[in-house]
Amino acid sequence: MSDKNYLTTDYTLRSWFLTTDHKRIAILYFASLIFFFFIGGAAATAIRIELATPQADLVSSDVYNRLFTMHGIIMVWFFLIPSIPNTLGNFVVPLMIGARDLAFPRLNLMSWYIFMLGGCITLFAILAGGVDTGWTFYTPFSTLYSNSYVIVAAAGVFIAGFSSILTGLNFIVTIHRLRAPGLTWYRLPLFLWSLYATSVILVLATPVLAITLLLMATERFFGVGIFDPRIGGDPLLFQHLFWFYSHPAVYIMILPGMGVINELVSCFSRKEVFGYKFVAWCSVAIAAVGFLVWGHHMFVSGQSLVASLVFSFMSFIVAVPSAIKVFNWTATLHKGSIHFDAPMLYALAFIGLFTIGGLTGLFLACLAFDVHATDTYFVVAHFHYIMVGGMVTAYFGGLHYWWPKITGRLYSEYWARTAAVLIFFGFNLTFFPQFILGAEGMPRRYHVYPPEFQVWNVLSSGGAAILAVAYLMPLFYLGYSAFHGRRAPANPWNAPGLEWQTSSPPPEFNFASQPVVTRAPYQYNEHFQAEPQNA
């Protein structure tokens, strides 16, 4: 066995920036996403510092508006949406199906360039003066009043959307056409089912966002009446179009995370995923029903009562498949031989935080409660529990799980577990008080507030400081391990997935010979009695 792998085939910059190897492209995305995560995180830090006191003592109201807008735009479009699909997905999809690469390797590289182009344009808008509309770009503010760089930022998001569409297409075609012999749909790892469902949403929903942003620009530049009622438009139309994309987009953000959790929970309880077929089809159901509920973001927008009732009802239905997944993870844990390795700690944190996020989603889906809670910190807490507590935690879990495969090195279990526990603690301290603030009526997007809200805000800001430190820790111990860590064996967790059947890090074309699949996924009980070797 030679020690040539995908990292050591060539060291030039050219070989990285012109690579068509899905593993190297995953690393390009990984580095870019760390960059965007830090920019979004810096804005969040500034917001939390400002909110530690009731007065405006750090920034002016105008700067505050720009800060939370920048935070939202960067985190949603340049971190959460691409995070798991484009880094972990890019890396492991071909490995998990026993293929040499994605179906369209050059398209994959192009997607990264398009993404970076969109990111740079949006960053330019932020540096040039910022945007103050909030990440939702609601009209008529965004088309009539705001004189900030709305169109430039929107252009960046518009361009990044093409990267999403192309990645989605690439995954769909790859999963259809490049599966190893014997890898039937019901032998597909659940991570791939969830990425498949995500890709379908990416392909079907993203064009609507693109069209919406284009219409917005058309109205601003040419005065065509699309959203402005004075010239014959309808401002609610914007919200319909925006949420027709953005509600499915929240599932773009969470489905891949759920997929990762399946892999982690079964590996570290050494058991098959309970109800494999249910979990698989729940991903598809979430993708489908997710398209029917966007109006729950518009309960107080002035949309008709009939529409609100229909959307409220549908929102309860979309919670069903998510709940089934939670039950199935719990059932998988039941009587498992549970190992509390770092990835498992992240997975357990995910299950708890996602459950709170999902349940509070049901509160918000109740028309009467939502009228009270709209635009309060309750909503902020709800979606952060899911997107940060859920998705970011799943991302870290997956990163730790596949890290030995990606880098060929083992990280410090001690530091990894410490970081996982700190993240869980810091997260809850940051966001749980926001449920209380919201229930008490503190509105979102204000930088001054009545003094009686200060206690909870101070707790929240304190939690955010812990969370910030905890998020920085992996940068150090993972960064250290990438260069100095112990060499990882091919299969450190003793897992049955195909990605573990090749060396760590994998060779340039993944497998020395074409693997053939002969059994169902997650067969820990039969063939893999052994414990993880990494303890």
Next chain:
Amino acid sequence: MTEWRPPFALVGAWLGLLALLALTVTLAYAPLGAANAVVALGIGTIKAMLVAAIFMELRHRSGLTLIFAGAGLFWLGILLWLGSMDFLTRT
């Protein structure tokens, strides 16, 4: 390459679309009352089908491609249906 001529189907479809466009414009001025909208939408549907079948070459495609194309259409339908339901029931 120099031998190349545009396939008959493409030219035919293009001419057909132009003819339908002329028909739409003409009928828009015909006093049909509420039927005007129905006629315009009907012609629009035929045009969309021509584009899908001939320019997008969906008539030669496999079942899977048709499923995805159909899904796109279906989701567009949902967007229009639920969106217009709000509009039609506003008080």
